Amino acid sequence: MDFVILQILMASSNVRSVSLITPRGTLRQFRMREDVNFLLNTKEIGELVKSINFATSSFYKFLPKLGLLRHFYLDFEDLHALVFPLPDRNTLFIALEKMEQDIPRLTKYIIRLLQQNEMIYDYE
16 A cells, blocks of 8 residues: 555645545555645544545445445645545545646546556446
8 A cells, every 4th residue: 555655646746645544534544745734733634534434434325326436526725635435445535735737637547556456446
């Protein structure tokens, strides 16, 4: 997983951080670019992680009728975020600078990277 996280961080200068969240809502791994600062304090980060985990896990009940949730995109006033639910029920959370313009290209790159490392299902 370290390799994948580092590859995502290097994919764009607008990637702020990459987090791996466990099914219980705890932060398993976290990497942040050295040249950025936190937008939230540690308590707020914990609350955000738990909220993302709850949002992601709530979609599993729709799996039989809608299929797998591939990813979702969050657009905050000061931040973009990509969330990828993984087959092992962990969640990959990627925070991006607001100036990132090519979200679809970055999303495709991350999906290919996760597929190559057998971390998500092959959608094709």
